[in-house]
Amino acid sequence: MTDDTRLSMFGGLRVGLVLVSVAAVWLLGNSTAFAAPFTPSFDLTVSNANTSVRTNTTIVHSVPVGNNLIDSINTFIPIDWQIAAGDTYPVGNVVGQVSAKADKGCNGSVDTLTPGNLINQALAPTDPSQAEWLATIDGTWQMLFVVDQTTQPREWQIEVTLANASMPPNMCAPEELKVTIFGSSSPAGALVIANPTHANTYTWDDGLLSYGGSQVVFVSDNVVIGTDTDADGWANTVDNCSTVVNADQLNTDGDSLGDACDPDDDNDGFSDVVETSVGTNPLVRCGTNAWPADINNDGFSDITDVSVLTNVFGESVPPAPARYNIAPDPPDTFVDITDVTRMVGVFGQACP
Numbered sequence: 001m002t003d004d005t006r007l008s009m010f011g012g013l014r015v016g017l018v019l020v021s022v023a024a025v026w027l028l029g030n031s032t033a034f035a036a037p038f039t040p041s042f043d044l045t046v047s048n049a050n051t052s053v054r055t056n057t058t059i060v061h062s063v064p065v066g067n068n069l070i071d072s073i074n075t076f077i078p079i080d081w082q083i084a085a086g087d088t089y090p091v092g093n094v095v096g097q098v099s100a101k102a103d104k105g106c107n108g109s110v111d112t113l114t115p116g117n118l119i120n121q122a123l124a125p126t127d128p129s130q131a132e133w134l135a136t137i138d139g140t141w142q143m144l145f146v147v148d149q150t151t152q153p154r155e156w157q158i159e160v161t162l163a164n165a166s167m168p169p170n171m172c173a174p175e176e177l178k179v180t181i182f183g184s185s186s187p188a189g190a191l192v193i194a195n196p197t198h199a200n201t202y203t204w205d206d207g208l209l210s211y212g213g214s215q216v217v218f219v220s221d222n223v224v225i226g227t228d229t230d231a232d233g234w235a236n237t238v239d240n241c242s243t244v245v246n247a248d249q250l251n252t253d254g255d256s257l258g259d260a261c262d263p264d265d266d267n268d269g270f271s272d273v274v275e276t277s278v279g280t281n282p283l284v285r286c287g288t289n290a291w292p293a294d295i296n297n298d299g300f301s302d303i304t305d306v307s308v309l310t311n312v313f314g315e316s317v318p319p320a321p322a323r324y325n326i327a328p329d330p331p332d333t334f335v336d337i338t339d340v341t342r343m344v345g346v347f348g349q350a351c352p
Contacts (some may be wrong), residue, residue, distance in 0.1 A: 006092030038068045038175075038214075042206035044221040046195065047183075051226050052082075054183025056096075056343045062176040065103070069175050069211035071163040076205040077156035078249065080196035083147060091122045096181040096192075098143060106172035113138040118183065130156070142166045145179070152256060170176035175176055182274065199226020199237045220337035242266045252283050259283075267288075268352050277331045278323050286351035294328040301346045309339055 039213035040063045048055040055070035060289045061073055075081075079323065089095075104111045114137060121132040122145075131147040146159045164178065181193050205220045226235045229242050236242040240249055240258035250259045253267040263271045268285040275282040284290040286299065295308050312320040317333045327333040327342035 009239070036066060036068045038208075038210040038217055038337055039064065040067075040070065040206070040208045040217055040219055042204075042208075042219040042221050044204050044223050046223055046225070049195070049223070049225055049228075051151070051195055051199055052197045054063055054191060056180055056182050057193055058178065058180045059204070059206075060176060060178045061208060063173045065172075065174045067173040067175075068215065069102075069163070069171065069173055071209040071211045072159070072161040073177075073209075075158045076150070076207070077158070078202050078204070078323040079149070079153075079155045080198065080200075080202065081156060082191070082194040083130060083156055084191045084193070086120055086129070086133075086147070089120060089185040089188050089192065093185035093186050093188050093190070094118065094182070095120050095131075095133055096135075098137055098180075099178045100137050101174070101176040103169075103172040103174060104168060106169070106170055110174060113141070116179070118179070128154075136153060137217065138168060140166055141168055149210065195225050196230045199235045201225075201234050201238055269293075269346070272328045272330050274326060278326055280323075289323075291351045292323075293343055294351055295323065295350075301343060301349055301350050303347075306340065306343050306347070309335055309343060313340070 002157045005096070013063045038063060043060040043062075045058045047058075054249040059075060064072060079344055094117045098118055099115035100113045101110055102113065103109055104113075111194045116135045116137040118133045118135045121134050122130060123132060129146050129148045133145040133147070135143050136141070142162050142164070143162060148155050148157055149155065155344055172297070179199070183193055184190060185192050197300060202222050203222050205218060205219050207216060207218050209216050212252050222233060224233060224235045226237060226238070229233050230239070230245045232239065232245040232247045232299075233256065234240075234249065240246070240251055240256065241261035242259075246258045246260035246263040251262070252259050252265050253259070253262070255262065255267060259265050265272055265282050266275075268282070268291050272282040276291060278292050279289060280292050281287075281290045286294075291301075295305045300306075308325050312324060315335050317325045317331075317335065320335045321333070324335045325333060326340060332338070
């Protein structure tokens with residue numbers, strides 16, 4: 001789903017809430033100004049990253065000091081997550097915990113609000129929601145988390161409105177809302193949420209509406225489900241260097257191996273080790289000083305290139321130029337039959 005699609009969905013769901021929040025600004029007397037910046041962040045963690053397991057999933061939404069407060073949040077979750085319907089475990093069961101921090105009184109302090117349990121609510125017979133969970137923090141601040149599905153594309157969505165009538169008055173940023181969804185309900189022990197069945201690197205998206213409804217910002221975070229041998233944030237199933245750390249997944253030649261573990265980054269038939277030794281560019285196939293077999297840089301490996309080697313045949317490097325010592329791998333510091341044989345092996349060929 002694109003941000004534009006989500007924005008449209010977010011707006012459609014939130015028209016009424018925006019009006020409520022505008023009124024709330026007037027009624028609650030919170031000091032966050034509409035003109036203030038709104039630069040929220042989003043963090044996602046799971047307590048167990050193995051596939052298919054029930055695990056505690058924690059999401060943290062926050063804005064720094066000087067920002068608008070958060071009005072409401074829509075969190076978009078890949079449909080691969082297993083989220084049970086609320087009517088499959090008892091009403092009143094604890095399914096998680098919610099905690100918050102904010103500057104109560106707008107005096108420059110950061111106050112930790114009393115956390116509250118996330119409690120499963122009864123669904124009406126005609127309620128299309130997957131589940132509804134209610135939390136009460138700081139004694140009286142109630143937040144209803146509504147879990148449902150979107151259709152284009154199909155994914156989970158958790159909605160919650162912070163700026164409601166129970167929100168504490170005169171509150172300012174910084175603000176942080178931390179939500180932990182338990183893998184199993186308590187005390188029933190029924191499934192609430194479980195990881196996907198397939199290993200992958202998954203992205204959760206967060207759409208946040210600013211207090212007063214003037215700004216909508218989308219942020220995201222990734223989580224690896226399954227084995228990540230090199231701990232670079234990419235599951236082995238999608239990591240192009242599963243045993244070498246390469247969070248950027250850079251792959252210059254577009255093959256199956258990332259640059260961090262690809263022995264021949266430009267796929268020109270000469271390893272990066274050889275190219276580094278002879279002084280050609282290991283990331284560029286053709287051009288000036290790019291292909292080791294093309295010593296005179298004319299785009300072909302031919303008799304002129306072989307002749308250059310034979311002119312210094314048998315010499316060590318130095319005094320012979322390292323550029324002529326193209327074999328073996330790694331080069332042996334001599335211009336000899338191995339270099340000539342390597343050159344003859346591509347004789348008459350153009351740069352690949």
